[in-house]
Amino acid sequence: MNDSLRANPAVAVDVSCHGQAPDAPAAGGGRPIFLVGMMGAGKTTIGRHLAKALNREFVDLDLALESRCGVPVAVIFEIEGEEGFRRRESQLLDQYSQQQGIVLATGGGAVLAEQNRGMLKERGVVVYLRATSEELYQRVARDRQRPLLQTDDPRARVAQLLAQREPLYEEVATLAFDTGSTPISQAVQDLVALLEQHEHAR
Ligand SMILES: Nc1ncnc2c1ncn2[C@@H]1O[C@H](COP(=O)(O)OP(=O)(O)O)[C@@H](O)[C@H]1O
Ligand SMILES: O=C(O)C1=C[C@@H](OP(=O)(O)O)[C@@H](O)[C@H](O)C1
Numbered sequence: 001m002n003d004s005l006r007a008n009p010a011v012a013v014d015v016s017c018h019g020q021a022p023d024a025p026a027a028g029g030g031r032p033i034f035l036v037g038m039m040g041a042g043k044t045t046i047g048r049h050l051a052k053a054l055n056r057e058f059v060d061l062d063l064a065l066e067s068r069c070g071v072p073v074a075v076i077f078e079i080e081g082e083e084g085f086r087r088r089e090s091q092l093l094d095q096y097s098q099q100q101g102i103v104l105a106t107g108g109g110a111v112l113a114e115q116n117r118g119m120l121k122e123r124g125v126v127v128y129l130r131a132t133s134e135e136l137y138q139r140v141a142r143d144r145q146r147p148l149l150q151t152d153d154p155r156a157r158v159a160q161l162l163a164q165r166e167p168l169y170e171e172v173a174t175l176a177f178d179t180g181s182t183p184i185s186q187a188v189q190d191l192v193a194l195l196e197q198h199e200h201a202r
């Protein structure tokens, strides 16, 4: 734990953490592709496969934050609250969204800040991975890693967050893609085709 987050919460608000900054933006490589959507939409899973299929580097914002801070996202929430987490998330998004040629999986709440939405819209192609509330819930119900769902009624929480965030995902989206009943491998193939179509139409 290089950030002493748990050992000494008083120093935990060092927003920079101590990990490495992202590499300098690669020359060329195309505009970054940003995946947005709710928890359980498949941003992390599909993003990793999509990057491979497109021969791009994959970055997951939560994993990048965890690796920089040396603690899981849940611990950042525990110690700094959602506000502290969002501050770190915005800072990292600002850095990675300038990196050309990557596929970037954001966290589900990255669209909440207006400043983040601006970065996403201006800097890359934004794909909204969509699924119904029930599909999302089924995918994340047993997962202990998502602090916002550690409530008495996670199903209702997913529904409430989706209702609040859907307009924000739609606001930033260049393209939307339904992941509901599509197996992951098929979703990746379809997304590659959708992105190619989009590039040709530009
Ligand atoms: N299209 C899909 N169909 C079925 N399960 C999926 C699909 N996409 C993701 N999953 C599963 O849902 C869970 C959450 O996916 P994850 O990629 O972590 O979503 P996110 O990063 O958007 O929160 C994982 O167990 C993953 O395997
Ligand atoms: O929806 C959210 O606010 C969050 C989603 C999570 O990422 P995933 O969407 O990848 O699960 C993670 O960033 C954090 O737990 C908060």
Ligand SMILES: [Mg+2]
Pocket: 043, 044, 045, 060, 062, 105, 106, 107
């Ligand atoms: Mg994820």
